[in-house]
Amino acid sequence: MSGSSRRSNLLVARAGRQGDDLARRPGGFGLGQVPARLAPEAVTSMVCGYCSVGCSLDVHLRGGQAVNLSPTTEYPVNLGMACPKGWEALAPLAAPDRATTPLLRDARGQLQSVGWPEALDTFVARVRAVQAEHGPAAMAFLSTGQIATEEMALLGALAKFGMGMVHGDGNTRQCMATSVVAYKQAFGFDAPPYTYADLEASDVIILAGSNLCITHPILWERICRNPHHPEIVVIDPRATETALAATQHLALAPKSDLVLLYGLARALIERGAVDRAFVEAHTSGFDAFAAHVAAFDPDRVAEVTGLTTEALDRLATTVAGGRRVSLWWTMGVNQSHEGVLVAQAIVDLALLTGNIGRPGTGANSITGQCNAMGSRLFSNTTNLFGGRDFADAGDRAEVADVLGLDPACIPSQPSMAFDQIVEGIATGEIRGLWVVATNSAHSWINHSELHDLLGRLDLLVVQDLYATTETAQRADLVLPAAGWGEKEGTFINSERRIGLITRVARAPGQALADFAIFKLVAEAWGCGELFEAWSSPEAVFEILGRLSAGRPCDVSGIGGYADARGGIQWPFPAGATGGVGEERRLFADGHFFHPDGRARFCFGEPRPPREATSRRYPLVLLTGRGSSAQWHTQTRTGKSAVLRTLHPDGPYVEVNPADASELGLGAGQDVLVTSARGSMRARAEVTSAVAPGQVFVPMHDAQVNRLTHPSFDPSSRQPSYKHCAVAVRPLERWEH
Ligand SMILES: Nc1nc2c(c(=O)[nH]1)N[C@H]1C(S)=C(S)[C@@H](COP(=O)(O)OP(=O)(O)OC[C@H]3O[C@@H](n4cnc5c(=O)[nH]c(N)nc54)[C@H](O)[C@@H]3O)O[C@H]1N2
Ligand SMILES: Nc1nc2c(c(=O)[nH]1)N[C@H]1C(S)=C(S)[C@@H](COP(=O)(O)OP(=O)(O)OC[C@H]3O[C@@H](n4cnc5c(=O)[nH]c(N)nc54)[C@H](O)[C@@H]3O)O[C@H]1N2
Ligand code: SF4
Numbered sequence: 001m002s003g004s005s006r007r008s009n010l011l012v013a014r015a016g017r018q019g020d021d022l023a024r025r026p027g028g029f030g031l032g033q034v035p036a037r038l039a040p041e042a043v044t045s046m047v048c049g050y051c052s053v054g055c056s057l058d059v060h061l062r063g064g065q066a067v068n069l070s071p072t073t074e075y076p077v078n079l080g081m082a083c084p085k086g087w088e089a090l091a092p093l094a095a096p097d098r099a100t101t102p103l104l105r106d107a108r109g110q111l112q113s114v115g116w117p118e119a120l121d122t123f124v125a126r127v128r129a130v131q132a133e134h135g136p137a138a139m140a141f142l143s144t145g146q147i148a149t150e151e152m153a154l155l156g157a158l159a160k161f162g163m164g165m166v167h168g169d170g171n172t173r174q175c176m177a178t179s180v181v182a183y184k185q186a187f188g189f190d191a192p193p194y195t196y197a198d199l200e201a202s203d204v205i206i207l208a209g210s211n212l213c214i215t216h217p218i219l220w221e222r223i224c225r226n227p228h229h230p231e232i233v234v235i236d237p238r239a240t241e242t243a244l245a246a247t248q249h250l251a252l253a254p255k256s257d258l259v260l261l262y263g264l265a266r267a268l269i270e271r272g273a274v275d276r277a278f279v280e281a282h283t284s285g286f287d288a289f290a291a292h293v294a295a296f297d298p299d300r301v302a303e304v305t306g307l308t309t310e311a312l313d314r315l316a317t318t319v320a321g322g323r324r325v326s327l328w329w330t331m332g333v334n335q336s337h338e339g340v341l342v343a344q345a346i347v348d349l350a351l352l353t354g355n356i357g358r359p360g361t362g363a364n365s366i367t368g369q370c371n372a373m374g375s376r377l378f379s380n381t382t383n384l385f386g387g388r389d390f391a392d393a394g395d396r397a398e399v400a401d402v403l404g405l406d407p408a409c410i411p412s413q414p415s416m417a418f419d420q421i422v423e424g425i426a427t428g429e430i431r432g433l434w435v436v437a438t439n440s441a442h443s444w445i446n447h448s449e450l451h452d453l454l455g456r457l458d459l460l461v462v463q464d465l466y467a468t469t470e471t472a473q474r475a476d477l478v479l480p481a482a483g484w485g486e487k488e489g490t491f492i493n494s495e496r497r498i499g500l501i502t503r504v505a506r507a508p509g510q511a512l513a514d515f516a517i518f519k520l521v522a523e524a525w526g527c528g529e530l531f532e533a534w535s536s537p538e539a540v541f542e543i544l545g546r547l548s549a550g551r552p553c554d555v556s557g558i559g560g561y562a563d564a565r566g567g568i569q570w571p572f573p574a575g576a577t578g579g580v581g582e583e584r585r586l587f588a589d590g591h592f593f594h595p596d597g598r599a600r601f602c603f604g605e606p607r608p609p610r611e612a613t614s615r616r617y618p619l620v621l622l623t624g625r626g627s628s629a630q631w632h633t634q635t636r637t638g639k640s641a642v643l644r645t646l647h648p649d650g651p652y653v654e655v656n657p658a659d660a661s662e663l664g665l666g667a668g669q670d671v672l673v674t675s676a677r678g679s680m681r682a683r684a685e686v687t688s689a690v691a692p693g694q695v696f697v698p699m700h701d702a703q704v705n706r707l708t709h710p711s712f713d714p715s716s717r718q719p720s721y722k723h724c725a726v727a728v729r730p731l732e733r734w735e736h
């Protein structure tokens with residue numbers, strides 16, 4: 001991206017604040033100051049349906065329908081701010097390509113409109129046929145971090161307890177699986193410890209593999225409000241919008257984080273920056289960790305990371321001198337062949353310096369999608385409800401007891417992970433797939449292989465707002481879903497805060513809330529009785545409260561939706577008071593969730609990325625988010641004319657000027673980016689934002705995942721989207 005569009009991205013990230021200023025100005029378009037012509041009859045607040053920041057938006061209603069919105073001023077998350085996606089959240093609902101009826105593929109291969117009764121009968125008959133021929137586990141499902149918790153819980157319960165499925169994973173595998181495993185092993189439970197107020201309380205903020213400025217813009221705004229003039233350290237191979245605003249940018253070689261962090265740990269130990277009292281009272285494994293990192297001397301770190309020993313020294317001085325150090329990470333860490341170890345190294349650093357459980361501290365994984373945290377705890381995919389384990393008989397008995405189920409209904413076999421489901425299609429073990437609120441045919445790693453495999457399925461059902469997504473276009477049956485704003489439920493944001501969504505618009509045609517679709521499927525399947533108590537999203541919220549009781553994620557103290565309005569963080573056990581709008585962090589008492597109450601130092605040996613560059617493919621491809629106005633596969637943000645003006649048009653590849661001159665590329669020239677798996681056309685953006693030897697392509701164009709290499713972290717099975725080998729060459733004239 002050019003310098004000017006990079007700057008405009010920064011401005012875009014700030015548009016929320018500008019909009020807020022506008023809203024406050026007399027005669028502006030904010031809350032309570034709307035011109036009479038547009039005066040809302042009512043205003044209702046709900047959390048945003050895009051990212052995990054979980055901002056609250058005030059939706060202005062006329063005749064019960066949304067006409068406008070503005071950010072909520074009294075919400076503890078966004079304090080009256082929103083990013084462009086939030087401001088434009090209503091636009092995608094009105095898109096002309098909404099799926100308005102179920103669609104069934106006919107004998108000629110065309111998707112034809114059918115009524116719900118036929119769609120449901122067909123769905124049930126064909127799933128039963130797959131299961132009769134190949135066994136119940138041959139039908140699998142893919143869930144998501146983008147529907148309400150109550151909906152994903154009903155999907156997980158219906159599929160696994162009602163319809164006999166065993167395998168179901170979510171798009172959160174692409175995103176958060178690494179953090180889940182890292183936290184479970186280190187803390188004893190998948191528990192991000194922080195509250196957003198920590199961003200304002202830190203005096204040192206370390207952002208590893210995070211382009212916060214465009215990916216969590218309102219969290220960036222929270223950093224901008226920090227009154228302590230914090231040192232902001234960005235660890236990212238690229239000079240991103242966030243890195244440009246940092247006080248220290250460590251532009252390390254891709255996938256060298258583990259060596260850097262171990263080197264930092266060694267330097268801190270040498271400086272005597274270990275919080276001995278904390279380590280002794282509340283952790284285990286420190287001595288072994290210290291012995292392990294002793295091998296990472298500054299010269300080794302410099303050689304592997306490409307950073308200078310002075311940069312490492314400055315970083316160590318900063319961390320050692322910080323009184324409240326917080327370490328935040330996202331996809332530059334999680335999407336890696338060794339992401340779990342890197343995330344754990346971040347946790348290790350927080351533990352060894354005692355930077356946890358106090359204001360302004362923490363080893364803090366930021367989630368991605370609006371309800372990624374809900375999916376981690378309550379989607380009943382790879383974890384049994386409440387962060388439990390399918391393979392544990394005691395856990396199954398607890399869930400069966402709360403739900404009044406025969407424990408035999410609960411599979412004792414853990415689910416396959418996403419990549420194993422894909423592999424299962426290849427081997428013929430998986431014959432049918434129900435895909436809900438995820439567009440895998442665009443977003444899955446190395447998706448050319450997935451495209452081939454989708455064609456081999458006996459049944460592909462896709463449940464989405466739009467029938468035009470790359471995945472819906474491959475479906476045998478499309479179920480038309482209502483979206484955010486057209487239904488109710490709750491999301492859980494990055495800081496564990498439960499927020500409400502409400503219905504402010506009518507879904508078009510026959511589109512139904514996912515919740516209603518799951519209820520209809522249960523009826524059609526003949527297991528409706530099992531879900532009688534799951535009568536409404538709010539009834540399910542109450543059931544989930546009971547399923548969480550006594551767990552670290554206990555929310556049984558939140559009575560109902562009226563109580564949750566205003567935002568409550570978990571845990572909130574029965575008998576707890578207050579909560580709404582409070583800022584609460586975990587581990588203030590130094591007690592972690594392992595049986596011995598101690599956090600564990602976890603570590604291992606660094607390994608090289610799976611695909612090395614070569615003479616044929618000499619460049620490292622980095623992928624990620626392109627702008628604050630684009631969301632993933634663009635099915636929603638692509639429908640907003642306003643958002644489309646805020647990002648560059650068409651696919652582009654960022655190339656360093658040195659590489660561009662060697663390759664004979666001019667700025668804006670059309671090029672072909674090729675990996676061993678496929679190629680894509682793009683426009684060359686010549687910029688020093690990427691280092692020589694690296695190129696960057698945003699994930700928003702479907703072609704990028706033709707290039708990516710299907711390698712995975714061995715313990716989280718999260719795809720390593722941010723490292724593969726490619727070549728770039730100008731397109732020949734005849735190729736245009
Ligand atoms: N505007 C917008 N916001 C979003 C989203 C969106 O699509 N659009 N998606 C949401 C979701 S689901 C998610 S998961 C988050 C993702 O949020 P982020 O993780 O912040 O976004 P990415 O751009 O995927 O990756 C972050 C950075 O990792 C860097 N990186 C690549 N390789 C390495 C490496 O080896 N080491 C380090 N340290 N860094 C590396 C990349 O250069 C990139 O700048 O964003 C959420 N917010
Ligand atoms: N190369 C590369 N690839 C990546 C990444 C990367 O950094 N680089 N990042 C990965 C990450 S972190 C993520 S999270 C994934 C995201 O990948 P996806 O989940 O595939 O991306 P989305 O575009 O968010 O897809 C969500 C789908 O759900 C639909 N939808 C929205 N709301 C609803 C609803 O309420 N109900 C129903 N039924 N449907 C709904 C939308 O229309 C859309 O089709 O991409 C991953 N892929
Ligand atoms: S920062 Fe995230 S939650 Fe807030 S308005 Fe933007 S997309 Fe929505």
Ligand SMILES: [Mo]
Nearest residue numbers: 174175368369
């Ligand atoms: Mo994500």
